[in-house]
Amino acid sequence: MILIPAHLWRYAFYRAYLNLIGEASKYYLGWLWWLLEPIAMTSVFFVVFTYLRPNAMQDFSYFLIVGVTSWLWFANGVGNATACLHGARGIVSQIKLPKMLFPIIVVSAATFKQAFVFAIVLAVMGSIFGPNQHWLYLPALMVTQALFTLAAASTVAFLCCCVRDLRFIVTSGLTLMMFCSGIFFAIDAMPAQWQAYFRLNPMAVLIEQYRLILLYDGQPDLFWCVKTALGCALWLVAAKWCFERFDLTLTRRVIA
Secondary structure, eight states: OOSSOHHHHHHHHHHHHHHHHHHHHTSTTTTHHHHHHHHHHHHHHHHIIIIISOOOOTTHHHHHHHHHHHHHHHHHHHHHHTTHHHHTHHHHTTSOOOTTHHHHHHHHHHHHHHHHHHHHHHHHHHHHTOOOGGGGGHHHHHHHHHHHHHHHHHHHHHHHHHOTTHHHHHHHHHHHHHHTTTSSSOGGGSOHHHHHHHTTSHHHHHHHHHHHHHTTOOOOOHHHHHHHHHHHHHHHHHHHHHHHHTHHHHHHHHHO
């Protein structure tokens, strides 16, 4: 599946790299903030759910860090996509480029950042729980999440370009989705009649599968991964068609 011309993929990755360099150069701690962001978020939630609301779950801090790091990849990719087309107004007004390039750049940047953070998380989990053979399934989960994040980010970029006010709805929606993704609780601990509804959220299932591998030495549901990845691939095909079909409309809205 070719979402954009092959020669533009290298540009997308290079632009994502430059965006990360530019982001890091704005702060004194630079790249270190990539690691401090999930640590700070995890620390706040740990204090709230451990001390302000006692939680009897064993190894809750590790349970939480897996959920937070997985969630931030999706949230950064989709959240930053809300303004990616309007943010590229200068280049869009000068050069004809496929508009899907811009959510790809945003998601690529979030993925590069996630790779850096996830490598450290794996090192920590490996030193505490020890690596196991089920780690070999992690690429399947990561590919599934990358496709889901790109599909959601592309849709958000398209809709927010058409109706800019949707950015506020997306922000609120991500907050709601965060609390429904099992970051702070195990889905299995919920009432049985509600578990199926929570698992309609792909991020809830992905976080559950990451924990199964990293914390509990379990094998993920590969059938679910394949089914979800194929669904996201079809979603991306539809998104690509929308970007191409309404390319002129999007250009007008960006430069207006």
